[in-house]
Structure formats: structure tokens, C-alpha cells
Amino acid sequence: MELKITELFYSIQGESSYIGLPCIFIRVCGCNLRCHYCDTKYAYHEGKYYSIEKIMKFVGKYHTKLVTITGGEPLLQPSVIPLTNCLLEKGYVVLVETNGSLPINVFSPKVIRVMDIKCPGSGMSNFMEWKNIDYLTIKDEVKFVLSDRDDYDWAKEIVLKYRLQRRCQVLFSPVFQKLSLSILAEWILSDQISVRLQPQLHKIIWGEIRRR
Numbered sequence: 001m002e003l004k005i006t007e008l009f010y011s012i013q014g015e016s017s018y019i020g021l022p023c024i025f026i027r028v029c030g031c032n033l034r035c036h037y038c039d040t041k042y043a044y045h046e047g048k049y050y051s052i053e054k055i056m057k058f059v060g061k062y063h064t065k066l067v068t069i070t071g072g073e074p075l076l077q078p079s080v081i082p083l084t085n086c087l088l089e090k091g092y093v094v095l096v097e098t099n100g101s102l103p104i105n106v107f108s109p110k111v112i113r114v115m116d117i118k119c120p121g122s123g124m125s126n127f128m129e130w131k132n133i134d135y136l137t138i139k140d141e142v143k144f145v146l147s148d149r150d151d152y153d154w155a156k157e158i159v160l161k162y163r164l165q166r167r168c169q170v171l172f173s174p175v176f177q178k179l180s181l182s183i184l185a186e187w188i189l190s191d192q193i194s195v196r197l198q199p200q201l202h203k204i205i206w207g208e209i210r211r212r
């Protein structure tokens with residue numbers, strides 16, 4: 001069983017509520033969406049085939065038990081499911097970052113799903129699979145990546161409409177260098193909403209351009 005992989009690397013988890021922890025990243029190749037702000041456009045096409053065995057060998061080189069599967073869009077490749085099972089069997093905590101357009105109820109309940117809800121500013125909000133909200137559990141996370149005030153107001157409405165805070169963790173993250181963290185912080189405090197402000201820590205540490 002093989003997956004088309006763009007890169008395997010070990011770094012600091014820069015997003016989600018696992019932010020700051022050393023983590024192994026599996027970035028799969030290919031995406032069905034084209035978000036305006038996407039910072040990993042190189043993952044649309046650049047990749048090589050790896051067996052699950054070979055991926056597990058890479059993962060085994062590190063001491064951390066935290067693994068993130070990202071992309072591109074992980075849910076486009078069916079082999080991602082046996083890969084998560086293999087990782088869980090070996091005792092890893094498995095995060096899957098996914099774009100919200102494809103069914104997320106395909107994993108073992110132990111997999112932590114970090115699901116974007118694509119805002120209008122991404123250009124991709126019409127592709128959202130809204131049924132996914134019903135599959136979320138308290139260990140999962142939803143993330144709104146916000147381009148501007150219109151996105152913020154839209155996201156706030158969605159949080160209210162679906163009572164998202166009762167279902168899972170809720171993250172509000174600015175598009176890097178488009179919306180500032182301080183402005184987003186002001187909006188969250190002034191509206192007194194209980195969502196987690198999330199920067200992209202890896203870009204604060206290393207800047208936007210990082211390729212291994």
C-alpha cells in the first residue's frame with residue numbers, strides 16, 4: 001500500500017492546540033481545492049510514492065509520539081486510513097489536517113481531526129461538506145483561517161449557528177501577513193467570544209519560506 005508524499009519532516013507543530021510540541025509531519029501530495037492563501041502550493045503536484053512501511057521507518061527515527069498528517073489534502077488518498085491505523089497501533093497520537101470538503105468519518109475514533117471550515121475569503125467555502133460537523137467530537141478541532149473582517153463575522157455566525165464550542169475545539173487563525181494577530185485578538189476580546197486565537201508558530205520562528 002502506497003501514498004504519494006510531498007515531504008516527511010520533523011519540526012515544531014505550528015498550529016492547532018498541539019502548538020509548540022515537537023512533531024513528525026507527513027505531507028501528502030495533491031489537493032481538490034485551491035485556497036487563495038494556500039502556503040503549500042508545492043504540494044499540489046510535487047511528490048513521490050512511499051510504502052506505509054517506509055513512512056513508518058521515517059517516523060520511528062524520532063522520540064516524539066506526535067504525528068501530523070497534512071497536505072495537500074490527506075483524505076484524497078485512501079491509503080491514509082491504514083497509515084493512521086498503523087500509527088495508532090504503535091502508540092502515536094495522530095492529527096489529520098483536512099480541508100472540510102470530504103467526509104471525515106472514515107478514521108478510527110482515536111484520530112484527532114483538525115478540520116478547516118473554509119471562509120469566503122479562501123474562495124472555497126462552497127465546497128464545504130457541512131455534514132462533517134455532525135461527526136466532530138470534543139477531541140477534534142475546527143479551524144477558521146480568516147482573511148479579513150468579513151471572514152471573521154462569517155466565522156462567528158457559523159460558530160453560533162452550529163454551537164461549535166459544544167462539539168469540539170474552535171480555532172481562529174489569521175491568514176499569514178494578511179490579517180494581523182493583534183487586530184484579530186482585539187475582535188475576539190471585544191466580542192467576548194470563547195475561541196482560541198492561533199498563529200502559525202513555525203512562521204514566527206522561521207519565516208514563511210521553509211523547505212526541507
Ligand SMILES: C[S@@+](CC[C@H](N)C(=O)[O-])C[C@H]1O[C@@H](n2cnc3c(N)ncnc32)[C@H](O)[C@@H]1O
Binds near residue numbers: 037097098
Ligand atoms: C496547507 S493546509 C493542508 C491541509 C488541508 N488541505 C487543509 O486545508 O486543512 C494546512 C493548514 O494550513 C492553513 N493555511 C494554509 N495557508 C495559510 C496561510 N497563508 N495562512 C494561514 N494558514 C494557512 C490551512 O488553512 C490549513 O488549516
Ligand SMILES: Nc1nc2[nH]cc(C(=O)O)c2c(=O)[nH]1
Binds near residue numbers: 202
Ligand atoms: N501545522 C503545521 N506545523 C508546522 N510546523 C512546521 C511546518 C512547516 O511547514 O515547516 C508546519 C506546517 O506546515 N504545519
Ligand code: SF4
Binds near residue numbers: 035039041073
Ligand atoms: S485545502 Fe489546504 S492544501 Fe488545499 S489549497 Fe486549501 S489550504 Fe492549500
Ligand SMILES: [Mg+2]
Binds near residue numbers: 039040
Ligand atoms: Mg502548513
